[in-house]
Amino acid sequence: MPRPEAGWLAPALRLLLLALLALPHPARAAEGRALQAGWYASEPQQHLRQGELTGLDIEMVRAIATRAGQEIRWSRLDYLPLLEAVAVGSLDLVTGIPTTPARAERYALSAPYRSDTNVLIMRRGEARALRFRDAAGLEAHLRGGHGFRLGVRSGFSYLHAGLDEWIADPPAPDLVRPADDDLTNIRRLLAGEIDGFLAERLSVALAITAAGVGQAVEEQAMRLSIPLHLAFSRATPPETVAAFDAAIAGLRADGTLDAIAARFRFPLLLSQTIDSRWFRVLQITGVLASALAGTLAARQSQWSLFGAFVLAGVTASAGGVLRDLLVGRFPIGIARDPLLLKLIFGTVLAFWATAHLWALLRGRAMLAFWVAQLTVAMRRRRIDRWLFDAADALGLGASTVLGVTVAFGMRAEPFWLWGPLLGTITGAGGGVLRDVLRGGGLIPNLKTGFYGEVALIWSLTLSGYLIWRGAQIEIDEVVVVVVAAVVGAVLTRMAALALDWRPPRLT
Incomplete structure (x- = not known):
């Protein structure tokens, strides 16, 4: 006679086996x-x-x-x-x-x-003395007894045996300063506590921009790529x-x-370019030239001093304001940097003071003859018109480049559309609105003048080149390309005036 439990044991084992298999x-x-x-x-x-x-x-x-x-x-x-x-x-x-x-x-x-790219960040003007371009060169410099104080990220390996070994066991403890973040290293660098620090290129570019110290620091030529x-x-x-x-x-x-990679890398590298001194000079040059063009336009139309302020401000800043409002860039550029408004007002006042001084000199008996002769010569050669055209062309070229850089810096996508669009608005917007205010319905820059077309051509050219180069572009290359675009826009505008180019018409 079978045991009572034998009847349920076999089915239970089968159920357990099925459960394990499941x-x-x-x-x-x-x-x-x-x-x-x-x-x-x-x-x-x-x-x-x-x-x-x-x-x-x-x-x-x-x-x-x-x-x-x-x-x-x-x-x-x-x-x-x-x-x-x-x-x-x-x-x-x-x-x-x-x-x-x-x-x-x-x-x-x-x-x-x-790959991550690690770079050596130093105080501006000091990097050019160091000639090495790779981790082996940095290691040799550190071991050369120069007393270089290096900042690093705590617990980070740079995947170069000699460099990691030196960082782990420097000849003197004060030659290596670990930090938990890039901002700490930036602060130590500017305070003179270290001579340079290693950082991942994209992250440190963002930290430098956030700290607003782009004009105080720079990258050394070394590049350390880590897959x-x-x-x-x-x-x-x-x-x-x-x-x-x-x-x-x-x-x-x-x-x-x-x-x-290009979508994320290029705007950050471009932000470093925008924070650089040479780009600041370009920006100031564009504002001064545009403000001077607006002031000269007010003089030609016999506007009041207040009207000159209006035309100068519109010419120098209206395109940038429209650009920033369009892409939601706040605060807008003219409000972000008070220097721009100071330059506009200063240009108008300087021109007003110069004009009154000129009139005063004309009234002096001793100088009247020579001043009169110079005035006649200038009028014959239309110096005032040439000065207006040159200033307007320079403002057009510099503003066009600024518009393209803002499009990339704001990551406005697609770049092929927003780069040329913002470049054209920034470059030609101020000049067109200036002519709207003073033209009484006659706006040459929209009818017969080859003006907005210059901004469109060169913003398309610059945007296309930047998109083509993408993630491979370097800061030094950006400098050359931007300057070439400004020069090209100025020369194109001056050639259009000299040769009386006409834009395509609807009919």
Whole structure:
């Protein structure tokens, strides 16, 4: 006679076996579900913008995951806890990880999908004395007994054996100053506590812009490139990692990753250009030239001193105001920088004082003859008209370039549209509104003058070049291209006046 429990034992064992078989295997669990990825706040690589997660790494990984046929869900953690969460398998992947032997053992690393570029930031004017261009040159300089005090990021490896070794064990403790962030290093540099510091190029460009110290610091010529990978949990199926590797290769080949890099990299490098001294000179030159053109226009139309202020202000700032309102750039440029208004008012007052002094000299018996002769000669040669045209052309060229740079700096997309549009509005807007105010319905710059067309041609040219160069462009190259665009616009406008070019007409 069988035991009572024998009747239920076999079915129970079968149910237990089926339950065990139904449990998801770790490898199978990753299939058919969204990958759990972690992100840490580090602008511009990964950050919230208007409540939406974005950034260089985020957008690249989204494109890679889409190509690989994977869905990703993001969770925010601090950097070190995030690395640990992926290592123990509670998250599937983390972005932007340099490879080391230890990490190669803890994680399944993808192929590199982009690179970080580390640079040496120094006080402006001091970088040119250092001739090296790579990490080996920096290491040699540090070991050369020059007493160079280097700032670094705490716990960061620069993936150059000699450099990392020197940082870990310098000959004197005060030669290396670790910091938790770039702003601390910037403060120490400006206070004279360090002679330079290493930083990731995009992040430090953002920090420099935020601190408003672009005219006080500069990059040295050294570039240290560090490949970055996606770090997967070891529980991730090899097929998933392989799919991501294939997606990375495909997106590299078709230029998608480079295009994403350019979207984030170029505006930050351009912000450094805008903060530089030479660009400040260009901006001041454009305002002075436009204000002078407006003042001369007021004189030709016999406007009052107040009217001269109005025309000078409109010519120098109206295009920029329209541009900033159009893209939501606040505070608008003319309000952000009081110097611009001072330059406009100063130009009008200086011209008014010069004109009255000239009239006073004409009344002096001793100087009357010579002043009269000079006045006649100037009128014969139409010096006043030539001065107006030259000032107006210079203001047109400089303002056009400013408009294009604002479009890129504000990340107005698509760049091929907003670059030329804002360049044309900024360049020609003030001059057109000036002529509207004084023209009484006759606006030569909209009818027969080759004016707005100059701004459009050169903003298209500059925008096209910047888009073409994309992520590969360097600050020194931007300087040359911007100056060439200004000179080209000025020469084109002067040639149009000299040769009486006419714009295309509707009929």
